[in-house]
Amino acid sequence: MTAATDSNKTFRPRNPEATKELLLTAATEEFSEYGFAGARIDRISERAHTNKRMIYAYFGDKDGLFDAVLRRQIARLGEAVPFEEGDLTAFAAARFDYMLTNPAARRLAGWRAFERSRPTAAESESYRVNVEAVAAAQRAGKVNDSIPAIDLFAIVLRMTESWLSAPPALHAAADTDPMTPDRTDEHRAALVEAVRRITEPA
Structure with a gap:
């Protein structure tokens, strides 16, 4: 898989699904630490090593990202x-x-x-x-x-x-x-x- 680097020289996958996964993982960590109100889009994008515009492209806004995190948590809990x-x-x-x-x-x-x-x-x-x-x-x-x-x-x-x-x-x-x-x-x-x-x- 080819990769590109962001401004911090960190490798970022071009695959949309891989990017979504990075964002969901980063958002789960951010929301669990700071809650919805305290979570910051900038920190989530930094954790995921991707541009914050990808959050809006894939999830719409902060609410949409939080809902996606909850859906994944529910699915994982249901499996476990x-x-x-x-x-x-x-x-x-x-x-x-x-x-x-x-x-x-x-x-x-x-x-x-x-x-x-x-x-x-x-x-x-x-x-x-x-x-x-x-x-x-x-x-x-x-x-x-x-x-x-x-x-x-x-x-x-x-x-x-x-x-x-x-x-x-x-x-x-x-x-x-x-x-x-x-x-x-x-x-x-x-x-x-x-x-x-x-x-x-x-």
Whole structure:
């Protein structure tokens, strides 16, 4: 593949898809560090080693780039955390593992919840599918149906990050580094047991 150099003598691929990938990777890092409001187009283009005009050419504007980052995060999460037959216990364990090993995704989710109230189409569809899967599992007698599907999913979703997003003072109460493998393994086991208890059929 041929390449050209920018003003900083950094190689930049001519392939549009490769350029988009560089921009999405750079934007994910930027948005996860600074949030939507604090992110800067100039810094994203510098991280990607490409001209910032490419951001507008491929994504329209900053909002379009952020939405593209969210779509990719949702797709990656869906691949890493399958939600088969409404199995909320397996979902909780897999989502905890994913968020633990992907701090950028965790920070991005935090900024997303804090800064923007308007859901994207991809976000809305993802949640709709998950809630319908819970409802189907309830109708099949596989999941506790005493709690509405949307509420049960919301509760489990937050439980998967209960330790990862806990206040620093609560982390300090553990009397150990809150993110050591032993501590996170202990919490993961507690998470799985708690989800199992509230979701198993009566």
